[in-house]
Every structure is written in structure tokens, then in C-alpha cells.
Amino acid sequence: xxxxxxxxxxxxxxxxxxxxxxxxxxxxxxxxxxxxxxxxxxxxxxxxxxxxxxxxxxxxxxxxxxxxxxxxxxxxxxxxxxxxxxxxxxxxxxxxxxxxxxxxxxxxxxxxxxxxxxxxxxxxxxxxxxxxxxxxxxxxxxxxxxxxxxxxxxxxxxxxxxxxxxxxxxxxxxxxxxxxxxxxxxxxxxxxxxxxxxxxxxxxxxxxxxxxxxxxx
Numbered sequence: 001x002x003x004x005x006x007x008x009x010x011x012x013x014x015x016x017x018x019x020x021x022x023x024x025x026x027x028x029x030x031x032x033x034x035x036x037x038x039x040x041x042x043x044x045x046x047x048x049x050x051x052x053x054x055x056x057x058x059x060x061x062x063x064x065x066x067x068x069x070x071x072x073x074x075x076x077x078x079x080x081x082x083x084x085x086x087x088x089x090x091x092x093x094x095x096x097x098x099x100x101x102x103x104x105x106x107x108x109x110x111x112x113x114x115x116x117x118x119x120x121x122x123x124x125x126x127x128x129x130x131x132x133x134x135x136x137x138x139x140x141x142x143x144x145x146x147x148x149x150x151x152x153x154x155x156x157x158x159x160x161x162x163x164x165x166x167x168x169x170x171x172x173x174x175x176x177x178x179x180x181x182x183x184x185x186x187x188x189x190x191x192x193x194x195x196x197x198x199x200x201x202x203x204x205x206x207x208x209x210x211x212x213x214x215x216x217x
Contacts, residue, residue: 001114001128002208003121006135007181008085008169009142011192011200015135016117018201023115023214028108030118030125031088032068033101035079036061038087039070053096059104082150082157082165089169092119093176113213119173122184130213133204134183137193142166 002019006012013029020027033056040055041047060071068076078084091097105125108114116125122132137145143163150157173181183189188207192200208214 001109001126002116002131002133002204002213003126003129003184003187004115004117004133004135004204005119005121005123005181005183005187006117007119007142007173008089008166009146010135010137011145011197012117012135014197015192015200015204016115018197019204019208020115022201022205023113023208025113025115026108026110028105028114028116028118029068030101030105030116030121032063032079033059033061033104034088034092034097035084036068036070036075037097037101038084038091039075039079041091042084042087049094049096052091052094053100056097056100077153082162086165086169089172093172093178095178098124098178119181120179122187123182124179127184130211131204131207132184132187133207134187134189135200136189136191138191139163139166139170141193 002025004012004016013031016029017027036059037052037056041052046052046055062069062072066076067074068079102125105116108116109126118125122129143159143166146162146166147157147159190200190203
């Protein structure tokens, strides 16, 4: 079991998916669950904690290779939008929503193993993970990465606005009362600012081999 946490635009999703592929493990993008709740919040106008928790409990979600399905509709691109990301960061601190999604996240853990990415995978959801990684990068690098991602998709973006949004999201995630974004005490902190994707993946896979995690759940 590998838990990879980190702030927005740290590259944890790309890295976690690649590590899972290298190891032949299952993959959980926990943030997609929160983004799905956020998407429903934006679509329905629901903003109360109880209402959002009810949505979280009944999410008709399914994961296909490279796709996130909501009630059998592909919403992969919808949940990647900036408004949805901002709303997800507002939804995530709500204790009732986190509790509703906790057990659902844990059901993804099955043989031969799981790589899960998020913000509290190593501290709350999988505290007994064999390897915990806290993946980060400088705010400037993260903003630039997000800017490039959006431009490649043909989405208009402003680098200064993205930097501001990331800073605000970092502050919310780090200071929330429930499951704040902090490295687990026994995590490996990895700054990817000057590293390529392959270099980061190779380092994490190497740590897995050192801990003899390959083939274990």
C-alpha cells in the first residue's frame, strides 16, 4: 500500500497513476470523489453540510481507464475545471462529507496492492500504509504546471490568478480543522520542483522495492 499526499498541482495524480502502473497495483484518486461532490454541489446548488454528505453517500460513481463516470456519464473533464476544484477545496473540510467518503475510499484497497493519492491518505485514510510520500513543489512551479495543463486543453487561464487560487487553496487545506494537509510523521517528503516525472516515479518505485511492498496489499 502506497499513500501519496500533497498540495494542489504537485503532480501527485500523474505520479501515483504511473507508480500504480509500474507496480501493477490498483489506483485511487481520492480527490475525484471530492470533486464529484463539488460538481453535484455546483449543479444542484446544494451547500449545506448535511446535504453534501447525503450526496457523498449516494454518489453513483464508477472508474474506467482514464475516465470518471457519474451515473454512467463521463465527467472526467467536468471535475477537472477550476470552478470545480475550488468548490472541492471548500467541500473537503466538512467533517460529515469526509466521514461519508472514508469507508468508500478504503474499499479500493485490495490485492495485489493500492496506490492512493490525496491530501490525507497517509494521515487518516490509510495510516498503516507501507510507504507514505508527501509530494510537493514550489508554488511557482505548481502554478506554471497548472497553467500549462489548462492551455494544452485549450482552456483560457491567467497565471497570476492561478497562483492566487493555489495559495488560497493551500491555506484552506493546511488550516482546516478536519484532516489538514500535513505530511505524516513517517512520510518521505519529496520536492519535485527540479525533477522529471520519470525521476519521481523511479524514486518512489525504488522506495517500494526497498520496503518489499511489491506483491503485498
